[in-house]
Amino acid sequence: MALRVGVVGGGQLARMMIGPAVELGVELRVLAEEPGMSAALAATAVGDYRDADTVLAFARDVDVLTFDHEHVPQDVLAALLEAGVAVHPGPGALAVAQDKLVMRTRMAELGMPQPDWAAVTDAEELQAFLDDHGGRAVVKTPRGGYDGKGVRVVSAATEADDWFAALAEDARGGALLVEELVDFSRELAQQVARRPSGEVAVYPVVETVQRDGVCAEVLAPAPHGSERLRAVAADIGVAIAEGLAVTGMLAVELFETTDERLLVNELAMRPHNSGHWTQDGAVTSQFEQHLRAVLDLPLGRPEPTAAWSVMVNVLGGPAEQPLDARFAAAMADQPDAKVHTYGKAPRPGRKVGHINVSGDDLDDVAYRARAAASFFQD
Amino acid sequence: MALRVGVVGGGQLARMMIGPAVELGVELRVLAEEPGMSAALAATAVGDYRDADTVLAFARDVDVLTFDHEHVPQDVLAALLEAGVAVHPGPGALAVAQDKLVMRTRMAELGMPQPDWAAVTDAEELQAFLDDHGGRAVVKTPRGGYDGKGVRVVSAATEADDWFAALAEDARGGALLVEELVDFSRELAQQVARRPSGEVAVYPVVETVQRDGVCAEVLAPAPHGSERLRAVAADIGVAIAEGLAVTGMLAVELFETTDERLLVNELAMRPHNSGHWTQDGAVTSQFEQHLRAVLDLPLGRPEPTAAWSVMVNVLGGPAEQPLDARFAAAMADQPDAKVHTYGKAPRPGRKVGHINVSGDDLDDVAYRARAAASFFQD
Structure with a gap:
């Protein structure tokens, strides 16, 4: 059976x-x-x-x-x-992914590097944080906040008045999360798989490129990554997976700062957009790995199968333009491109699929992935 | 839609x-x-x-x-x-895969290299063929003959008496196929995809290793293959795909003779066991390629993604031993191995799955694929 x-x-x-x-x-x-x-x-x-x-x-x-x-x-x-x-993952681990204040608290307990942060319950506390951090900061609602919603950059405490008002009416009470505005040079993501019996598999850290608050493309492994950078990212991923007893796939979104530190941005306890490249560019895809991990089966090798892989998300164009013809054009133009579709009706800005390309030369691989994806842009 | x-x-x-x-x-x-x-x-x-x-x-x-x-x-x-x-493929192409006499006739018309053969309707004709070919030959029933059934090596015409008797009773009449016993050094397989509008994609020729009349493993690309060998195999594959107007995947099973000729053995007009390695070792797997081809979509690149890939078939052991535990053991021992299962109850000799491994060193890749598969042998 x-x-x-x-x-x-x-x-x-x-x-x-x-x-x-x-x-x-x-x-x-x-x-x-x-x-x-x-x-x-x-x-x-x-x-x-x-x-x-x-x-x-x-x-x-x-x-x-x-x-x-x-x-x-x-x-x-x-x-x-x-x-x-x-x-799998269990409620304890999921709780950390469900609430950004819980996440910041647990990261602090685990000694993970992260932006300065505070839980603030009113405008006065927020203003104090702003005063201590150059007058600007990021305010987040602890729950929700998927894809840029529930996140706001403010330079005056009054800019979060509506959220404080909503808090006051929320029977559960609570606080807002405020974080320093990190001066980052780029965003990275570290994936780790962990099975209940403890084995972990560590994917190479990748660079994620955001556009309008949405992941646009992923370069794997992260270019210009030093040995030290890769090791530090891997250590953070393993420490969080083990510290929170995550089972299945974990993605740790990271800021790389201009002074070469890595700071934990967000966590996802499931397969993640930053790992879609593994479907065509790693020995074991994140989806296979997640299944093996939650079943407590031995994990597969996470190593890349090519020097470089680039994933480009496909955002839906106007609904009246069918995807079929676009896919055919993309396939004809880029016979190396691996097309993945989500079976969703196209809508502007909606992720409806992605393209993976792998190869020896990063510039060439990125060019081809973007060229294939361009057939879906308007 | x-x-x-x-x-x-x-x-x-x-x-x-x-x-x-x-x-x-x-x-x-x-x-x-x-x-x-x-x-x-x-x-x-x-x-x-x-x-x-x-x-x-x-x-x-x-x-x-x-x-x-x-x-x-x-x-x-x-x-x-x-x-x-x-x-797709159409009836005309399928007719060639359904009847070995039709196949031999069409291969001759297309000028394809193949073993000496004849259609024989009685023991006398068979004996004449045997006399001309060193006293031994392969006799085949034109229809059926999957996995070694309907194929018999004979050294006397009387050894096919039962088949001639069956022929005499068959309302459709017909003949048996007799082929010279080819002195081959190994067996190869050439896969080609062709879409209705004419585009073809050519996979590298691979070596297929048979055991007890069943494909045991595939080495991709075929080791020790000269440039000339690869080109001749590709030319044969393309000539057959185009000559028969095959749509979808075509596999041409070939004998490589001790005097370095390639002879057409069998054809399959569908994805084929000799191409299972493409799932993990080629840019475009034969299964994706078949879908693209029959839909007349642009074909994907057929090139390998690794220097070497080895596929080992998993034959079912005794039915009372569940596969789950074996898979876990194989995965633990060989984290590189890609395990593919067919959802079939194990039975001795029944193909229930296969293992793919890819990498830089053929001996190492073959060792690891066989090691993973060994957990399923008794």
Whole structure:
């Protein structure tokens, strides 16, 4: 009988587990939010992941439960554990990914390098932080904040008045997170896989290029990375994976500062956009690795198979232009390009797929990946 | 709307199209022979591929029809064309893969190098061939003959008496195929993809190692292959693909003789065991390429991504030993090994999966692939 992995969430991350699951002989079962989602092929249930009964019923027929996203509420996770379900990553690790204040607190406890930060409950506390940090800072709502939402650069405490007002009305109380505005030269991401029995596999640190607050492309490994940089990034990734007992894939988003320090920016406890290059550029893709890790199977080698890989996200253009013709044009122009699609209707700015290209020369690889992706831009 | 490819047959070749179809955004629909087959995840119908109504009903909801095997009868194929279904490869090409006498005749017409052969209808004709070829020859039933069945080495015409008797009772009449026993040094396979509009993509020729009449492993590219050998093999592959107007993947099994000639042994018009290495060792896997080709999309680059790739078939051991534990042991021992499973219950001698390993050193790559596979031997 095949091992059965249940995935809560029917998005593109669950979709991209389908191929590796088929090859590994793993039966993938997906609890999708609605019909017709990216991972519809593997969907065995449709329902609300915030409803404990729905998730418990879904979990009854799987050996391990994992996630397409980190949004399953803690009370649902607790009910799963109570019912004896193997949940990976576990509630303790997920809690850190669900709340940026918890994350900053835990990073501090683990001694991880990170921007100066504070929990602020009113404008006065925020102003004090601003005064101490050159008059500008980043304010974040601890929960939510996906893809640039819930994040605001402020230079006066009054600019967060609406969020403080919302806090005051929130029965759970709480605080906002304020962080120093880091003078970074670029953004990096470090991925680590960890299985419950402890084995870890460390991917090379990569450079992530953001445009309009969204990941636009990934260069793997990070160019101009010194031996020291790679080792420090790997150490941070392993320390967090072990310190939080993460099971499955972990992505640590990092700032590289102009004075050559690495600071922890965000965490994701699942396959991550920064690791899509591994589908075509590493011995073991992050999607296969995640399945192996949550099943507590021996991990695969994370090493790259080419000197360089570049991933370029494909953002949807106007909905009236079908993707098919664009893909054909991209394929004709770049026969090396690996096209990955998410089965989503195109909409301006929406990630609908990505392109991977690997090879010996970074400039050439990046050129070809961008050329293939350009067929999707308007 | 996604492009829809229908696959007749629910075996492992259809199964291995699932991952590439998901990534390309192609909707794969499979007509399986029965429930629970290798490609069950993509099965949208279960039925008999020899029944025209069944196949026609299945074909109604797809853009292109293709195959997991070459056994769909010509009358069913004709009914599909009549109904306006796009069938790739087409009936004319499939006819050559379905009948070894037709194949030998067409190869002769195309001027392809092949063993001496004859169509023989009785023992007298067979004896004449034996007398002309050193007293031994290979006799084959033109239809069937998969994996060593329907093939017999004889040194006296009487050894085929039962087949001649069966022929005499067959209303369709016909003949047996007799071929000279080729003094070959090894077996090779050349894969070519061709799309309806004419573009071809040529994979490097590989060495296939048979054990007990079944493919045991594949070394890619073929070691010790001279520039000339590779070019001749490629030319043969392209000439056959174009000469027969094959659409999709074509595999040409070749004998390399001790006097350094290449002779056509068999043809397969679908993804083929000799190309499983491409899943992890080529820019474009044969499964993705087959989908692109039958959809008449631009073909992907067929070049290897590593110096060497070795594929070792996994044959099922006793049914009472579950595969899961074996896979875990293989993964732990060989973290580079790419494990591919077919979702089949293990049975002695049954192909239930394969292992791919790629790298710089052939001996090392072959050692690791065999080591991983050894966990499945008894």
